[in-house]
Amino acid sequence: MQLARRILNLLKTDSGAWEPYYRARELKEAGEAVVNLTVGDHDIPTDPAILAEMSESASRGRTGYSVVSGTTALRKAVATRIEKRTGVPTGIENVVITCGGQGALLVSHLAILNPGDKALFFDPYYPTYPGTIMAAGGTPVPVATSPRRDFRPEGKALDQAAVGATSLLFNSPNNPTGTIYPQETIAMIAAAAQKHDLWVISDEVYDTQIWSGEHASIRALDGMQERTFVIGSMSKSFAMTGSRVGWLAGPAEIMNALGELLTVVTFGVPEYIQDAALYALNRDLEFEPKVAEPFRRRLSVALDVLRNQRVVSLVPPMGAMYLMLDVRATGLSGRDFALHLLEHERIAVMPGESFGRSAAGHVRVAMTVPAEDLGDALRRLASVAGELARNRSATAAPAAA
Amino acid sequence: MQLARRILNLLKTDSGAWEPYYRARELKEAGEAVVNLTVGDHDIPTDPAILAEMSESASRGRTGYSVVSGTTALRKAVATRIEKRTGVPTGIENVVITCGGQGALLVSHLAILNPGDKALFFDPYYPTYPGTIMAAGGTPVPVATSPRRDFRPEGKALDQAAVGATSLLFNSPNNPTGTIYPQETIAMIAAAAQKHDLWVISDEVYDTQIWSGEHASIRALDGMQERTFVIGSMSKSFAMTGSRVGWLAGPAEIMNALGELLTVVTFGVPEYIQDAALYALNRDLEFEPKVAEPFRRRLSVALDVLRNQRVVSLVPPMGAMYLMLDVRATGLSGRDFALHLLEHERIAVMPGESFGRSAAGHVRVAMTVPAEDLGDALRRLASVAGELARNRSATAAPAAA
Numbered sequence: 098m099q100l101a102r103r104i105l106n107l108l109k110t111d112s113g114a115w116e117p118y119y120r121a122r123e124l125k126e127a128g129e130a131v132v133n134l135t136v137g138d139h140d141i142p143t144d145p146a147i148l149a150e151m152s153e154s155a156s157r158g159r160t161g162y163s164v165v166s167g168t169t170a171l172r173k174a175v176a177t178r179i180e181k182r183t184g185v186p187t188g189i190e191n192v193v194i195t196c197g198g199q200g201a202l203l204v205s206h207l208a209i210l211n212p213g214d215k216a217l218f219f220d221p222y223y224p225t226y227p228g229t230i231m232a233a234g235g236t237p238v239p240v241a242t243s244p245r246r247d248f249r250p251e252g253k254a255l256d257q258a259a260v261g262a263t264s265l266l267f268n269s270p271n272n273p274t275g276t277i278y279p280q281e282t283i284a285m286i287a288a289a290a291q292k293h294d295l296w297v298i299s300d301e302v303y304d305t306q307i308w309s310g311e312h313a314s315i316r317a318l319d320g321m322q323e324r325t326f327v328i329g330s331m332s333k334s335f336a337m338t339g340s341r342v343g344w345l346a347g348p349a350e351i352m353n354a355l356g357e358l359l360t361v362v363t364f365g366v367p368e369y370i371q372d373a374a375l376y377a378l379n380r381d382l383e384f385e386p387k388v389a390e391p392f393r394r395r396l397s398v399a400l401d402v403l404r405n406q407r408v409v410s411l412v413p414p415m416g417a418m419y420l421m422l423d424v425r426a427t428g429l430s431g432r433d434f435a436l437h438l439l440e441h442e443r444i445a446v447m448p449g450e451s452f453g454r455s456a457a458g459h460v461r462v463a464m465t466v467p468a469e470d471l472g473d474a475l476r477r478l479a480s481v482a483g484e485l486a487r488n489r490s491a492t493a494a495p496a497a498a
Numbered sequence: 499m500q501l502a503r504r505i506l507n508l509l510k511t512d513s514g515a516w517e518p519y520y521r522a523r524e525l526k527e528a529g530e531a532v533v534n535l536t537v538g539d540h541d542i543p544t545d546p547a548i549l550a551e552m553s554e555s556a557s558r559g560r561t562g563y564s565v566v567s568g569t570t571a572l573r574k575a576v577a578t579r580i581e582k583r584t585g586v587p588t589g590i591e592n593v594v595i596t597c598g599g600q601g602a603l604l605v606s607h608l609a610i611l612n613p614g615d616k617a618l619f620f621d622p623y624y625p626t627y628p629g630t631i632m633a634a635g636g637t638p639v640p641v642a643t644s645p646r647r648d649f650r651p652e653g654k655a656l657d658q659a660a661v662g663a664t665s666l667l668f669n670s671p672n673n674p675t676g677t678i679y680p681q682e683t684i685a686m687i688a689a690a691a692q693k694h695d696l697w698v699i700s701d702e703v704y705d706t707q708i709w710s711g712e713h714a715s716i717r718a719l720d721g722m723q724e725r726t727f728v729i730g731s732m733s734k735s736f737a738m739t740g741s742r743v744g745w746l747a748g749p750a751e752i753m754n755a756l757g758e759l760l761t762v763v764t765f766g767v768p769e770y771i772q773d774a775a776l777y778a779l780n781r782d783l784e785f786e787p788k789v790a791e792p793f794r795r796r797l798s799v800a801l802d803v804l805r806n807q808r809v810v811s812l813v814p815p816m817g818a819m820y821l822m823l824d825v826r827a828t829g830l831s832g833r834d835f836a837l838h839l840l841e842h843e844r845i846a847v848m849p850g851e852s853f854g855r856s857a858a859g860h861v862r863v864a865m866t867v868p869a870e871d872l873g874d875a876l877r878r879l880a881s882v883a884g885e886l887a888r889n890r891s892a893t894a895a896p897a898a899a
Contacts (some may be wrong), residue, residue: 098725100755109760136563143561160544160740162537196597199765207633208505212613219756229762232608296499324499339561339768348681354501357508361630363764364600367740367771381797418528 103231110227117435121445132444132474137272137418139336141391144377144384147335152372159370159372166356167194167344171371175329175344175380181213182304183314185322190349193356194342194371196363198302198330201345202229204358205326206264208351209296210235215262219250220453223272223300229252230266238262241455244423247412248274248455252285259293270312270416272305273452274459277310277415287318297325301415302343305334306384308396310415316346323348333418335377336388342366343376383397392418394465398472406479408486418464421449422478425458427485435460437485442477504632511628515852518836527719533845533875535863538673538819540737542792543777545785548736550651552774560773564766567757568595568745572772575779576730576745584715586723591750594757595743595772597764599731602746605759606727607665609752610697616663620651621854624673624701631667639663641866645824648813649675649856653686660694669866671704671713671817674853674862678711678803679817688719691814698726703744704818705736705792706786709797711816717747724749734819734871736778737789743767743775793819796865801874807880809887819865822850826859826885834860838886843878 118135126130168170172189176427195201206229210216216230220239227237229265240258242248248271259265267286269278278286290297316325330343345355359365377384399420403411412421424434431448438444438460449459462478464471519536526532567573573590581588588894596602607630611617617631621640628638641659645651649672668687670679679687691698700716717726729742746756760766778785800821804812813822825835832849839845839861850860863879865872 098611098695098749101608101610101612101615102751103612104755104759107762108755138562142559143556145557148553148561151556152549155544155549155552156546158543160549160738161539162739196764199762200855203763207502209500209502211504212635214502225762228758232759232762234613284636294499329633337561338563339766339770341764341766348499351501354505354509357629358505361508361600361626362604363597363742364626365740365742367742367768369740370768414669417777446573 103234106231107228108429114432114448116432117439117445117448120436120439123438124443130443131439132466132470134444134446134465134474137333137463138338138465139388140465140467141336141388143335143337143340144387147337147373147377147384150376151369154372155369159368161368163368163371165194165359166352166367167367168368168371168375171375174375175323175346178378178381179327179346185248185317185318187346188349191352192346193352193359194344194366195359196326196343196366197332197341198300198343199225199229200341200363201328201343202298202300203232204355204362205298205328205345206230206233206235207358208355209264214264216264216266217258217262217295218266221248221273221456222453223447226266226452235263239453243455244412244459248276249278249282250286252289255286255289259289259295262293262295264296264298265290265301266298268300270306272417273419273447273456274412274421275414275417275419276412277307277312279310280313283313283315284318287315287321290324291320295310295324298328299325300328302328302330302333304329306389306392306418307416308393308414312416331374331377334388335384337374337377340370340373342370349488392464393451395468395471398468399464399475402472402475403479406483408482411477420462420464421456422462423458423488424460424482427482428489429485431456431458431460434482438478438481442481444474445476446478502627504635507632508629515833515849517833518840518846518849521837521840525840532840532858533846533867533871535845535847535875536864538734538864539739539866540789541866541868542737542789544590544736544738544741545788546739548774548785550779551777552770555770555773560769562769564769564772566760566766567753568593568767569769569772569776572776573784575776576747579779579782580730580747582727584718585716588747589750592753593745593747594753594760595745595767595768596735596760597744598742599701599729599744600626600630600743601742601764602729603699603701604633605663605763606699606729607631607634607636608759609756610665615665617665618659618663618696619667622649622850622857624669625852627667631739636664637793640854641696644856649677650679650683651687653690656687656690660696661688663694663696665697665699666691667699667701669701671707673818674682674820674848674857675705675813676815676818676820677813677821678713680711681714684714684716685719688716688722688867691725692721696725699729700720700726701729703729703731703734705730707790707793707819708817709794730859732775735789736785738775738778741771741774743771767836792869793865796824796869796872798892799869800865802875803876804880807884809883810880817833821863821865822857823861823863824859825861825883828883829890832859832861835883839879839882843882845875845879847879
């Protein structure tokens, strides 16, 4: 029996880059203590008040089918939030509720890609991007960025890749690099989208975790509303990753059509979860800082640790919950360094290669443990890196002599 | 800006057959009392004990990302259930957890259809079938059945349609007709699938609602395990429609690949919902009859009412929660009869045409109100039909004379 090409291609993309992640899980299951800095899942659970609201809604009988595009109240709250944060007039006709940010990534691409269409995204990238595009029948095309430019997109590379492309997906504040695209980068992307008639999918799920600089939403730029989808989510901002509730905002005349897609993809999001999300959004100033502040403290500790060594260098982390560390001085790939660190120190990080070629020789650290533990783990990481670098130059020196 | 062909095709399929459903909602929102017999949503909420388990799991901190293919415990419980009900050896390697039955419909078709591939299903059909196939890039091909044969598939029609097709999706016990395919029909389908090398997707979400006859799972037939996906769900059997939790069972070597698809479609089902589903499945003998029995009583009342008139005839309802009524004696289409009934009696039913051409001149009644209310609604429905039929013959007679 023959599987579809899309799934065979999806399987082929597995480059072994996730090996340290799976190895860490094996070690944990075998009872070993591992400091897990791999995936972007909070170390705190969802706030009890949000869960109480969910439970109360379910008990009130909100357990039947929801309207597929989302409850009117939640769509309204999301629209208001977007309008408040970006200044762009936004109504419920611009918003549908999705199965988390990932559900929004999928339906937006399903709505715009015909088979084989070129769909762009910047490398390094969130690991589901190419698979999402393949599932929607498109051809994923990574556009390289460089650590020399803090992984910010460059106009020339984008302009070349955009010829004949259908869409461009990007993520700022960025996972995995922690960079935030400055206003001029966003303007460059908007200009390229208009020049090449691209759809833009702007993944803004980290827009509440900003440590320096400012987040600009591309939908607010002139002429962009008609071609832009914005993805948001309760996952990162409200520590609701497991609840799978997010949204897609875009042109009103298209959101109605998206309802037809949502019908066949998920048939709606549980109404009691939407009620909990509404409760949380209505108290954003209470919940969001509680979720974001620990990461700010951890980042400060991390920067202190990394300032005291010279082997590992760091892409300036402006937002989100990750550190992208350059470990090329060790002579190892990100994957080999991550495996080495796991075997010798029982610290699990993600190889940069999991996020594309542009992040080769890097590792991504999720700041998902308390500040002291993070500081300790980074000290040990830097020490391992230093040792590897010294051994390397010791080996290299005689050879050069 | 241009949308993808799949979504334009999806929008084109809207034939207006859902008009009575939307009209009923308008009337309700305007404050009118409408007896709603349209969609298959329970009139009882999810059992409080199941909700308490969900709430308890969330409070225990099960609010982070779940393993994308489902928790080991729930996959194991589903595998055990399938093995117990069908006799087919089934392990967790054969099962993934999905966003309800609809999520399983989508990922199974995404896994097997290349662009343009012919995907078969029997008409009348559950209304998301063609859209699901289109979203997966396939070409939906309905295979007609006839009310003269109680909407059971016939070998000749299937054999003709199957030439060059990739897959066949079917649903027994059937929504919308209430028929259950007998063993010889299942065997005929299996033979056609093997002859034409088709994937089979067997939607068995009503397998706990059997009023007469016996349900046979096609996966249990010789040579079918390697080419069959079975879809199950907590929705109908445990009155958990809104919670969006179901499963797909199939060949082990493919389920692993499906994990890659689930990653990009939903990124998993909330763990606290999976825990609630596990709790319910472990007490299936307690919950399932509680959910199914009201429908059995309602069916009995409905049959009594319909026995006392001769205008509306009924496809024998062997399972599921629907009645498929033949109203052709009124001279109206299903849609026009449904609109007439709604305007004059404030009773909302679905036109047969919503479910395909084969159910033209029928209406589907969801038995989702208490038995007495259902009996009363059917008496009024029969009376309206009788009046229409009498007027028709009164008008027709002079013309014929």
